[in-house]
Amino acid sequence: MLINHFLAFLFFDAGKTFSKMDSLTNISKSKYSVLAVVCLSLSCLSIFIGPLGYIPGIISGHAARSECKKNPELMGGRAALVGLIIGYTFLVLTILVIALIIYFTNISFHCIKVTDPDSFFRFLEELRKFISTIET
Numbered sequence: 500m501l502i503n504h505f506l507a508f509l510f511f512d513a514g515k516t517f518s519k520m521d522s523l524t525n526i527s528k529s530k531y532s533v534l535a536v537v538c539l540s541l542s543c544l545s546i547f548i549g550p551l552g553y554i555p556g557i558i559s560g561h562a563a564r565s566e567c568k569k570n571p572e573l574m575g576g577r578a579a580l581v582g583l584i585i586g587y588t589f590l591v592l593t594i595l596v597i598a599l600i601i602y603f604t605n606i607s608f609h610c611i612k613v614t615d616p617d618s619f620f621r622f623l624e625e626l627r628k629f630i631s632t633i634e635t
Contacts, residue, residue: 531575
């Protein structure tokens with residue numbers, strides 16, 4: 500019973516009025532945004548698949564919210580919102596973890612020393628000459 504209420508909360512928007520019985524029994528008769536379901540699913544799967552889950556989840560979530568705003572008959576605006584919140588949370592956590600790893604492992608790029616600063620520009624000039632000989 501609690502799961503039915505949770506699903507009704509996610510997939511039925513606040514602007515649409517349904518009786519308690521209608522929201523629980525006629526779920527299959529309503530039109531859902533597929534993108535909202537994809538967003539929520541991918542964002543929840545981010546625990547296991549990381550950025551392969553939350554990046555497409557965020558993209559599909561924004562598309563789903565736009566789709567639900569354009570077509571008021573579609574349901575799933577809340578599911579898209581929840582998916583976006585989960586996706587952005589995982590994005591922030593990933594950035595924090597990477598920042599902490601860099602901070603605590605003391606990764607620094609001071610060990611990279613350039614002995615000849617002009618060597619890069621000479622390389623670019625040689626590459627330009629090489630490309631111009633190929634084109635002619």
